[in-house]
Amino acid sequence: MMKIVEGSIAKPKGFLATGLHCGIKESADSLDLGVVISEQPAVSAAVYTTNLFQAAPLHVTKQSIEKNEGKLQAVIVNSGNANACTGDRGWNDAQAMQQAVGEAFSIPTEMVGVASTGVIGEYLPMDKIQAGIRQLPPHVSEQSGPLFSKAILTTDLVEKTICVELSIDGQTITIAGAAKGSGMIHPNMATMLSFITTDAAIEPVFLQQILKKATDESFNMITVDGDTSTNDMVVVLANGLASNVMLTEQHPQAEAFYEALCFVMQDLAKKIARDGEGATKLIEVEVRQAPSIEAARQIAKSVIGSSLVKTAVYGADANWGRIICAVGYSGAQINPDLVDVLLGEIQVVKASFPVPFDEGLAKDYLEQENVKIVIDLHSGIEGAVAWGCDLTYDYVKINASYRT
Missing domain, CATH: 3.10.20.340 (ArgJ beta chain, C-terminal domain)
Structure with a gap:
């Protein structure tokens, strides 16, 4: 039986997160840099915008997941600047963010996913971002997970989070999600980002399959204004620390896990739709x-x-x-x-x-x-x-x- 529980993106076993203000946004009260990290490499899956103008961070993240045979250990996110339509410099900046996180947390560079959201066509202030990344390690914890949810927001009025638990093979499995999105929302996986963590052990190909299926029943079924962004991305990290039997299509509780994942994604999708720019209903x-x-x-x-x-x-x-x-x-x-x-x-x-x-x-x-x-x-x-x-x-x- 699945149940909703209190918790942030860092609720599942072995996940830590935080967010801070590094100076991309003008107000010091507006967080603009966040990270979520797993204690060990996590099976990862992602879906991306179908907009032909895909921002550099999407390409870097996709390349990393493919290179690592479906694994990541961390995701770094900045808000306020989309790093889209920025050419070679944008690509280099996204890779520089990867490298900075790898050095700060002593993990392989290619194990870092990258996401950006905000204004299109402007270069990232890399001096501020790299300085901010160096400040992150002492602050990551389960307790600071809510700061990650704040750091990814742009025109959003509210944070969008959800956390659920269910039992698989007698082990408690936790799935947590955080998302941002308020305008330019018409996903065909809009500006829309979603990050999901779970401590379930799951086979990479199966995770990618069910993520795509759940996306079609959640984020691909919302719209705010009919615009599909350059930066849309949904990423799932599953580090296996719940010690359940590996979830595959043949696992007797595979459907229960899928339903819980879909519930999390639909909840986040509805929160994005309700928080549409200027929306009242x-x-x-x-x-x-x-x-x-x-x-x-x-x-x-x-x-x-x-x-x-x-x-x-x-x-x-x-x-x-x-x-x-x-x-x-x-x-x-x-x-x-x-x-x-x-x-x-x-x-x-x-x-x-x-x-x-x-x-x-x-x-x-x-x-x-x-x-x-x-x-x-x-x-x-x-x-x-x-x-x-x-x-x-x-x-x-x-x-x-x-x-x-």
Whole structure:
């Protein structure tokens, strides 16, 4: 039985973390450099943005995981500067961050993953970053794990963390996650980073497989503004210190571990969606009875990504026509005569025709912080859920002056 527990990214056995201000951000109160480190090399897996303009840290991290046959021991993250579209210098700077962490913690350079987030097209202040990295070792601990979650934030208003425990082979397994993301969120693994640690023993190929599957059910099902960033990355580190029997596809409790991992990732994904820049509401779109899982996901993401749907929810306007339109232009092949639409439990469309409903009750429902839209296609047995947020005036204000 899985349960949510108190804890940070450093909660699983053998993990330490911290964060500090090194000077990338102007305010000394804003942490901008974080590290998570395992006491021993950890089986690692990652998924990356599909944006063709991939930032240098992604390439460096991918290269390191491949070179080490699926292992990392540490991840260094800076916020405030994305180190994207920075050419050879950006590549060299990402490698210099690797080297500095390796030297500071006495681990092989290639065992260090690198992530950056922030403004695109500006060079990293490497003198500040390298000085900050040298300050990290005395401060890493389980207790300072929450500082890592603060250090990775940009326009986020809240930290995004989750920690769960479950029993496998009679051993307590812990999975912890931290994420950042508020704007430029439309992952096709946006700016979105997620780091997950676990003390489970797991086979590398299997970890990569289930990470990709869980990503498709979590981070790839959220949107804030339809923009996919240059720096999106999800990294999992599994150091095996829980001493369970190695998890593989054949392990009798493999599905239980997957469900716990997926729960962690969906929780982080929903927190990102709720913390969308300027957002006041979390929107969930559930598609039911679709002809295929692909069609269900396609429609759910089409509706959750519609600016008109998002603004209608912000204004508490039960304008179901915008929902139907988004279903229709999603590209999924469905029967357009069979669609039902519900706002929570209030049915507004049946078999693609409007039904009478209480506008006052619908408005009251849409004014809640959590809004659910249900779309029943009556065309199959598959389903999918996507998450997003409303689109407000503040989103424009925040992004109109992002660099200033």
